[in-house]
Amino acid sequence: MSPAPNRPDALRAALSQMGVDGFILPRGDEHLGEYVAPCAERLAWLTGFTGSAGLAAILPDRAAVFSDGRYITQMDQQVDGAAWERLHITRTPPAGWLAQHGAQQRIGYDPRLIAESALRPFNDAGLTLVPLAENPVDQIWTDRPAPPCTPCVPQPEAWAGQASATKREAIATSLRAAGEHALVLSDPASIAWLLNIRGTDVPYTPLSLSFAIVHDDGRVTLFIDPAKVTPQTRDWLGADVTLLPPAALEAGLRALAPARVQVDPARNAIWFMQVLEQAGATVIRKDDPCQLPKAIKNPTEQEGSRRAHLLDGVAICRFLHWLDENATRTTELAAAEQLNGFRNDCPDYREESFPAISGAGPNGAIIHYRVTPESNRALHANEVYLIDSGGQYPFGTTDITRTIWTGPGAPDADVRDAFTRVLRGHIALARARFPKGVTGHALDALARHALWEGGLNYDHGTGHGIGSYLSVHEGPATISPVFRPVALHAGMILSNEPGYYRPGAFGIRLENLHLIQPSRVGEANRSFLEFEVLTLAPFDRRLIDAPSLSAAETVWLDGYHARVFESIAPHLQTPARTWLAAACAPLHAG
Known part of the structure; x- marks a missing residue:
């Protein structure tokens, strides 16, 4: 979405007529949702920024767009730096920016688009906030789409x-x-x-x-x-x-x-x-x-998720086999469309659970990169390709990320080291056993430890909840450096997705979904929990520095790959099944 350059000035004129000097525009709709109907894409229409999290603040003489670490590179690419400052929402909080530049001014906001908790920092900053009866963006967005009206x-x-x-x-x-x-x-x-x-x-x-x-x-x-x-x-x-x-x-x-x-x-x-x-x-x-009972999947929902992941795993493995043969003859868009086509072969498939993140080479370093016809890049030989995607099935929702080496040569030691550190963090979290009552915050460092040992890190959470044929990002539990006082419960489904991103070079992320289950290990008076891995797809052996894995890590990886092959192979035709056998062979087999 490319905004006309005069839209900030048109908004300022509308604000002046309303008797306010500035305006706060969060990304979201009246339901405060992550994914919104086209009629609610106000932030994208005004600024060009299409990320799923962000906020704009506009004053008479300056304006800024804010988002988190997932979207900083995307925001720099999409937002006109001459009209908008582009700022990290944590390092430069919007309330502080407005207090610095608009302390004596009347700042309008649409009370239907912002939560009380989200508005609190602006009140705490001493700003003069004015609730508006009508959203000024809606006044100037003359070709705004109609609200959706699809069958319930x-x-x-x-x-x-x-x-x-x-x-x-x-x-x-x-x-x-x-x-x-x-x-x-x-x-x-x-x-x-x-x-x-x-x-x-x-x-x-x-x-x-x-x-x-x-x-x-x-x-x-x-x-x-x-x-x-x-x-x-x-x-x-x-x-x-x-x-x-x-x-x-x-x-x-x-x-x-x-x-x-x-x-x-x-x-x-x-x-x-x-x-x-x-x-x-x-x-x-x-x-x-x-929120909590929705997050704790009942037995029927748990079985539905297993079914969805089996169907999704078949599509993913068909895609990975296809990619192995076609990596240097495709583009980011074409690869994402090919994966969606494999999913579409399943009668139970409904749609993607989010726009696929298909990033080759330096585009993979953009954490929530969204390929467009303008940014579409061909996959080249001997580079890293990241594909993060998911599917909606009527009995479950999936989300998986794999990082692939395009070949035919071998990746250099630096890339293999980074990939293996991400993989070690993924395995550490997958193998975790933890007492009932623990929050996700307590587990986050497990996924980062191997990266930290090498002086590496990533600027996003490690795990989010997943709905049951609902949102691919579901609360209230997370695995993150940010503390949230929500204990992990048996029945919750969470992602496990550590990563590493080198701007201008490559991105690595490895994501499976995990179902929390009661553990059979633990003292009689102390209950423990552990993870059941739902996702079924191999990790790229070409990127693994096998000697740096511990014996326990190797056992886990070989066991996971054996399960992937046992589950998926019966549903594949011979060429893909042969490829999968090699992809899932024990690590020491070469």
Whole structure:
């Protein structure tokens, strides 16, 4: 998306008419989602930056775009440096930047697009913040796409594993126990899980955009475009779910007063708290109670994920075999399309779970690189190629990254050393056994230790949660240097994806998904957990410095590869099966 150069000035003119000097524009929509409909891509339209996390701040005489370490290189490529400063959101926090350059000015914000917790740093910085009744970007975006209106469909209990009525009663019971009368949900993933529904309103994630009020008797008021709800879905939702159009949401919130209403301040826009408190309701700020049970997959969801990963593994291994024969005759875009084509051969495949990150050579060093026709690069001989992709299946969501050497020559020792350190970190986390109650923060260093020994590191988290035919990035648990007080539970699915990135040269990331399981090891009075590896695809032996692996690391890798071959080979034709046998041979076999 290439923005016209006059858009910042057009926005400034709109702000002046609204009586404010500046504006804060987060990346996201009214649901605070990672993936948004085209009509909500305001940040990309205004600045050109298409990353999934970021924020813009504009003042009369200057403007800046902020994002994290995953997107710094991408932001430098996409955003006009003459119109916008391009800043690391951690090293230069937006609130501090605005306090430095706009301390005496009135800063507008759209209360429907920012959470109370996200707005807090701007308040703490002493800025004069002004909630706006209308988003100024929407005023100047004259060809803004219409909101999506795709069918909302049932998620059968055969895949969901639990009836919606059971989930709703559990939430209602917790409300009654706390003396609360209602819960507000604006996260479509929570609503999808709670009501066992899915949709296609946003790319990559099977969501039907909506809002919900859950009452303490288990009834739900669902605010959704009625054109999305088919008679079948209406019957599926049942009599305890009332349907209203989104335009009725504000009146529905006001009608709750003077009740005690639970709202998650991080997953709901601050507008909800403002409306409720102005109406006389008592807002109880708590975490979204759907988040943890949604993250803890029930046995049916666990089995669905295993099935999805088997199907996905077949497609990945077919692709890796194809790539081995065609690496120097393809491009980043063509390779990603080829992988998606292999996935599409499966009748159960629905769509990608995120835009594939297909980066050759220096493009692989851009952590969340998104190839475009303009950036599309041919794969060359004897370089590193990184492919990070995933699939949506109606019973599970996948996410896998492999780093490949294109050949035909051997990689130099420096590349092999970096790859092997990433692999050692991956294995260390995969082999981890840890006490129940541990948070992901406690495990993060396991994945970095081998890199740290070599003076290397990576600027992203090590693991994120995965939904069950939902978002490829799911909370509340993570594996990260950033502490989050959420314990790891049996049934959670998390990624394991250490990496290393050398700007201008190459990128390495190795990602599998892990299902947390109870461990059979541990004292009688102490419960331990460990990981079951779900992903089924080999690591590139050409990039492994085998002598630097310990005996235990070699045993793990050989055992994993043996399992990959046993699981995937029966589903491959002879050429790909022969390739897989060599790719999964014991490491000492050469």
